[in-house]
Amino acid sequence: MAEELKPDICIIGGGPAGIAVAIAAANAEVPVVLVEGSEMGGVNVAAAVPSKALVAAASRYESLRVGPAFGVTGAPLQVNLGKVHDHLRSATEAVAANGSAERLTALGATVVKAQARFVDGHTVVAGDTTIRAKHFVIATGAKPVIPDVPGLGEVDYLTFETIFDATRKMGHLIVLGADRYGLEIAQAYTRLGIDATVIDDGPALADEDPELAALVLERLRAEGIRVRDRTRILGVARRRGGIRATVAASAGSEGEEIPVDGTH
Known part of the structure; x- marks a missing residue:
């Protein structure tokens, strides 16, 4: 069913920047709509958070590996990549919860899960929703660019x-x-x-x-x-x-x- 929204602010992009603006607006009781066509959190949740969790796991292993040089020894070290993956997922889920659609909705923001497109300078259409806002914030993120390598x-x-x-x-x-x-x-x-x-x-x-x-x-x-x-x-x-x-x-x-x- 078609819906028309008229918020003060419409944010396009549910990455860290878009989520931060939506939370600030909602906390200030400013009518705000956030439009995201993919996963909330964007590349921050998809890549940045798990990469830092991976680095943390690797750093911990490295510290244990060089322990004998300091006179600290223990059982033979082993890496269980499945459990490392569980660690990455746990860290990602914890961060994602802070910027979820459910949390933003609870704060008073409206979240529209669809691709956005401008139809004029003051109107965006996202799925079946038309959004006419006083102000727009474009906070679209990044996607991997595949290099042009033969094969x-x-x-x-x-x-x-x-x-x-x-x-x-x-x-x-x-x-x-x-x-x-x-x-x-x-x-x-x-x-x-x-x-x-x-x-x-x-x-x-x-x-x-x-x-x-x-x-x-x-x-x-x-x-x-x-x-x-x-x-x-x-x-x-x-x-x-x-x-x-x-x-x-x-x-x-x-x-x-x-x-x-x-x-x-």
């Missing part, structure tokens, strides 16, 4: 939104992109006993201070992470037991190829 569409790959669903130990993780997010994932899984190779056609940590980036990369390589930056990716293909990324042997090289085999 990538023919293999099963993970994104920043799906990698945290893994419940079985991966043999060798290939990460495309040596920014802070890619390196964070590689370090966390390496500390949990999973081999990782990071490939980027540009410099690693390109947006960071070069001297500081060099120190970070030195530490990551010392932990066993293979970082192939300034390396052109020629293609990706299936292989028995996993995938194979083919890279150029050196920057600007022609005809020279090196295979990098992984399971994911």
